[in-house]
Amino acid sequence: QSSLPKELREKYVLTRGIGTGVCGEVKLAFERSTCRKLAVKIINKKNFKSEGTATRNAKTEIEILQRVDHPCLIKTEDFYQTDDSYYIVLELMEGGELFQKVKSQQQLKESVAKLYFYQMLKAVQYLHSNGIIHRDLKPENILLSSQEDVCLIKVTDFNQSRILEEASLMRTLCGTPSYLAPEVFTHASTTGYGLAVDAWSLGVLLFVCLGGYPPFHESFGHQSITDQIIRGEFTMVPSKWKHVSDQAKDVVRKLLVVDPSKRMTIEEALQHPWLQDRDMMDTAHRLMYPSGDAAATAAVQVERLATRKRGRDEGDEEEE
Numbered sequence: 001q002s003s004l005p006k007e008l009r010e011k012y013v014l015t016r017g018i019g020t021g022v023c024g025e026v027k028l029a030f031e032r033s034t035c036r037k038l039a040v041k042i043i044n045k046k047n048f049k050s051e052g053t054a055t056r057n058a059k060t061e062i063e064i065l066q067r068v069d070h071p072c073l074i075k076t077e078d079f080y081q082t083d084d085s086y087y088i089v090l091e092l093m094e095g096g097e098l099f100q101k102v103k104s105q106q107q108l109k110e111s112v113a114k115l116y117f118y119q120m121l122k123a124v125q126y127l128h129s130n131g132i133i134h135r136d137l138k139p140e141n142i143l144l145s146s147q148e149d150v151c152l153i154k155v156t157d158f159n160q161s162r163i164l165e166e167a168s169l170m171r172t173l174c175g176t177p178s179y180l181a182p183e184v185f186t187h188a189s190t191t192g193y194g195l196a197v198d199a200w201s202l203g204v205l206l207f208v209c210l211g212g213y214p215p216f217h218e219s220f221g222h223q224s225i226t227d228q229i230i231r232g233e234f235t236m237v238p239s240k241w242k243h244v245s246d247q248a249k250d251v252v253r254k255l256l257v258v259d260p261s262k263r264m265t266i267e268e269a270l271q272h273p274w275l276q277d278r279d280m281m282d283t284a285h286r287l288m289y290p291s292g293d294a295a296a297t298a299a300v301q302v303e304r305l306a307t308r309k310r311g312r313d314e315g316d317e318e319e320e
């Protein structure tokens, strides 16, 4: 306890470790004044690359952590630092990492994978609408709020995130364009393809949740994992995928497309038939907006009307 920042020690009691990340650890903490249970993520500063990028990376990440506000993004309660570590006080996510759940359960039930995937899409849609690319979406960075299958998920670890620097693009365009590459003008370098990296990662995440194993891996066949990824070559092993619906497989196939300009976007994924599931959406919105406050309920109604309208447009027979 001695190396902890004094203010942290005065406000919280840190107890046992509850999860070990590659870049530090997570401890169970109690807020002295309320006895509330919380998590404290301790990140060693040396985990960030060289000093230069470390401070910039860390600042960006801390900025993002404190700026984002969405039910499916980790929320920081408090923040402290010493010379060698950051101490981030967070809400407790008692379900731990999605990684552990998939590892222990092999593959998730399709309905559970859909509920989690929908929440991940909403979280990433929020980040993208705020000009943030996550760039490191993986099962270790998806936290579950409880041990129950039906639970809230939260995306975390914005260490690789990038805030789309529109400002730097504007500065670039002020200079002489003669040496600038075409993609600088076609937004490929900022808003366009940048966002598509998160869509790919969500495809890998969905594959792992449904299939219980990763689409690309060193141990598969003769190709290196890089070649498998560059060629977009993955196999849906029948024994693992025979119970998975064609619509779910379609979402995976449309996200794991090598050409970013042909890859399904987050918005398109949200419109995909597999996700036009009112029960799942009602469950997700109940988890995301438990207070059921007016604004949230209105948001849900809008979404449901939109879904219903889409259904009618596409000659959807099923009536409520």
Ligand SMILES: N=C(N)N/N=C1\CCCc2cc(NC(=O)c3cc4cccc([N+](=O)[O-])c4[nH]3)ccc21
Residues within 6 Å of the ligand: 018, 019, 020, 021, 023, 026, 039, 041, 043, 061, 065, 074, 088, 090, 091, 092, 093, 094, 095, 096, 097, 143, 156, 157, 158, 159
């Ligand atoms: N690396 C980086 N630069 N930023 N990373 C970050 C940014 C700050 C937030 C953050 C939180 C976590 N993880 C948890 O909170 C967590 C894991 C966990 C496992 C079991 C139980 C509980 N729990 O019962 O709470 C758990 N909470 C992992 C990485 C990061």
